[in-house]
Amino acid sequence: MLTMDDIVRDGHPSLxxxxxxxxxxxxxxxxxxxxxxxxxxxxxxxxEIAKKYGLRPGIGLAAPQINVSKRMIAVHVHDDRDKLYSYGIFNPKIVSHSVERSYLKSGEGCLSVDEPFPGYVPRYARVTVTGTTLEGKEIRLRLKGLPAIVFQHEIDHLNGIMFYDHINKQNPFAEIENATVIER
Incomplete structure (x- = not known):
């Protein structure tokens, strides 16, 4: 069973x-x-399980975060209509995205980043992701809202990109043009 001790921290080369x-x-x-x-x-x-094993709550995890440099992500998140997106995906890829942007009003966090990085993280409002599920099936997901943000965050990890790389360094809370604000 994976624990917080298995998750590498910001600064680790695999990230x-x-x-x-x-x-x-x-x-x-x-x-x-x-x-x-x-x-x-x-x-x-x-x-209960999180407390017992000292797990920090997360909604997504990418293999580089456990020092495995393979294109694999796990996501377990509900959208605004309470639909569950729970997937382990091999070789996930964003094959299309909207021009419109979105961002989490509260900002993003990461299991590999202990300190807060305040600011808005611009993401695509809608993405289509392909990959192979744990069951070996090819999948094509059309995502928006929080699930779209989570998938983009995790796929970024596969490319060596951290969420805070997207934050405007001069003005972290600058309004993002043509963007939908997502409350969490």
């Missing part, structure tokens, strides 16, 4: 390295790692 594609079909080892990543995210949202 700035472009992750390698996973050979498909995925090996048993890759499958097991991705399954554990998804279980971590699910467990971290359960207050």
């Amino acid at each position: 700035r390295t472009v992750a390698e594609p996973v050979q498909m079909p995925a090996s048993d080892e890759s499958h097991e790692i991705l399954q554990e990543m998804l279980q971590y995210v699910i467990n971290s949202q359960n207050p």
Whole structure:
């Protein structure tokens, strides 16, 4: 079982390295790692389990965050209509996105970043993501709102990009043109 001790912190080289594609079909080892990543995210949202194992709550996790440089992400998040997006995905890729932007009013956080980075993180309002599920099925997800932001955040990790790289350094709370504000 993954714990907070398995998550590398800001400054670790794996967080700035472009992750390698996973050979498909995925090996048993890759499958097991991705399954554990998804279980971590699910467990971290359960207050009793999180307290018992000292897990910081998260809604997404990318393999580089556990020092595995492979293109794998786990997401467990509800949208504004309470629809659950719970996926372990191999080789996720954003294949299209909107011109419109969105951002979380509260800003973004990250399990690998302990200190706060205040500011708005501009994201695409809508994205289409493809990849392969834990069950080995090709998937195509059309996402908006919080799920779209989470998938973009996790896919950024696969490319060595941190959420705070997107924050306007001169004016972190500058209004983002043509953007929808998402409350969380």
